[in-house]
Amino acid sequence: MRLLYITESAPNRDPVYGDGSSMIPYEILRNLPGDVDVTLLSFEGRVGLPEEIRERCAEVQMLTPRPRAAALVRSLGGLNGAGRQERATREAAELTASLSARADATLIHGPHALFLSRYVQGPLVLQTVDPWSVRTQMDTAIAGRLKAAYRAREFLALRAERRLPARARLLTVGAKDAARWSASLGRPVRSIPNGADQAAQPAARRDDPxxxxxxxxxxxxxxxxxxxxxxxxxxxxxxxxxxxxxxxxxxxxxxxxxxxxxxxxxxxxxxxxxxxxxxxxxxxxxxxxxxxxxxxxxxxxxxxxxxxxxxxxxxxxxxxxxxxxxxxxxxxxxxxxxxxxxxxxxxxxxxxxxxxGSVRSWQTAALEYLAELQSAIGSAGAGLPARSTSA
Missing domain, CATH: 3.40.50.2000 (Glycogen Phosphorylase B;)
Known part of the structure; x- marks a missing residue:
């Protein structure tokens, strides 16, 4: 399989600046079968691309995002996705179109990169750790002040998600989030939980508890x-x-x-x-x-x-x-x-x-991502809309 993998930041597990949106693609790339030929399209940031990820990919394109100040202006002061506006460059759109045209399938990871789905040609899978509309609902619920601004973010996030291509298969991590997102969008969403690395060494306890x-x-x-x-x-x-x-x-x-x-x-x-x-x-x-x-x-x-x-x-x-x-x-x-x-x-x-070791592994998660990509290819080959199942 020729896979175009688009991520909103360099896949990594950096102890300072890494997060869920960088950890998941890092682990998926490390655990995908070797016969998956990967082209990585991502964006430069505080953390560089780890050498093991660069070596895993057949081709790597790291783009320079738009300056933060300019992105904030374009995003209505941050309400309409400053992270998205940082990445909404002509180069990103053009590379997405050209690279996806020669891939068997495209996987886009992260809420700030999902907008690039409009430029993708061919089978498409979209994944986000926490759907942005679900995340903004939580932010509104715990916000002490500025409730109106938080509700505006909810509305804008949901509007953007409802514009995602109908053929795309949608993935998130949690089953409850998948059900909420599915109900909000009126389309199927599947959850693929993360994995975890098993400790290879025995515990080294301190003297005190x-x-x-x-x-x-x-x-x-x-x-x-x-x-x-x-x-x-x-x-x-x-x-x-x-x-x-x-x-x-x-x-x-x-x-x-x-x-x-x-x-x-x-x-x-x-x-x-x-x-x-x-x-x-x-x-x-x-x-x-x-x-x-x-x-x-x-x-x-x-x-x-x-x-x-x-x-x-x-x-x-x-x-x-x-x-x-x-x-x-x-x-x-x-x-x-x-x-x-x-x-x-x-x-x-x-x-x-x-x-x-009974805890779910990253190898299992990677194989489930691969199955989604294969299903997207199969649906496109049959001339049918990409189909998924609610989790």
Whole structure:
């Protein structure tokens, strides 16, 4: 298969500037079968293209986006997608048209790149981590002020998504998001959950008990979760386990997260590997109150063999797992964390390779993306509209 893969930023897992929109194409490219001939069309940014991704692709085109200031002007002050306007250049449109004409199928990843679908020739699959209209609905719900502006973003996002080509197969990560997006657009959407890497090394525990929280620490819902963990859950845990240390790990910590640091609270920003954080922890805690999609850090913790205590919001759409405890009440949540800490070193709170390996892999996810591309090619070859199934 000759695949044109269009991404809104360089596929990467950078510890500072990487995110879901860069992680997914990075993992998919690493795990696609070798007989898939890939042309990558992407945009330059803070992170360069990793050498292993460049070597994986037969051809790479990295474009220069429009300056941010000019993009903001074109996007009505940011309401109408400044990220999209940064990438809406003539060169991007022309390359999309020419490269897709010689590909068997085109896969576009990321909400800021979906507009390029209008220039694609041939079979087409579109994927976004969180549909922009769904994400803006969450932003409106938790916004303290400027509700009218947030509702305007919702309207503009949904209008743009309704203009996506009818033949395109639509993909997102979470099943609930897929159902909401499908209902909003009146067309099928399928969910393909992310995978996780299994820890290849045994755990390296600290002397004192450790509770970790991992996520992008500049993301609003994660900032709220970190505050709940330190201000509400941690004091309850310390009543029973006074030596417990709480580690908040992730990229670009917000000042509100940095302010949580203290004698028993460590903020670890921009860690090179979250697996190292999990290996040094006795339990991972995710007291989320908001969020969309599937929380990948929960799956990564389970794949690393770490017990996880999570609220129903944090554990949304996670498969049942022997190391996963789901509880909503703060006191019960803290008690489950205490129990995991008290079991440290006894074997009751750790997983063997088979248990940890039961978590969904990136190889599985990549094969499901490939199946969608093959179905798009088959539908186009039969002269039928591209068909998908709701998740």
């Amino acid at each position: 450790v509770v970790c929280f991992v996520g992008s620490l500049n993301y609003g819902p994660n900032i709220d979760s970190a505050q709940v963990l330190v201000r509400t859950i941690a004091p309850l845990v310390w009543e029973s386990v006074p030596r417990a240390t709480f580690v908040l790990a992730g990229r670009r910590p917000d000042p509100a997260v940095l302010a949580l640091a203290g004698p028993r609270v460590e903020v670890a920003g921009n860690v090179p590997s979250v697996l190292d954080v999990y290996r040094a922890s006795d339990v991972a805690a995710f007291p989320d109150e908001h969020g969309v999609g599937i929380r990948n850090s929960v799956r990564e913790a389970l794949a690393a063999g770490v017990p996880v205590v999570a609220t129903p919001v944090a554990a949304r759409e996670q498969e049942a797992h022997p190391l996963l405890t789901v509880v909503g009440d703060p006191e019960a949540f803290a008690q489950r964390v205490v129990e995991a800490l008290e079991n440290r070193g006894t074997g009751a709170g750790t997983a063997g390779p088979e248990t940890a």
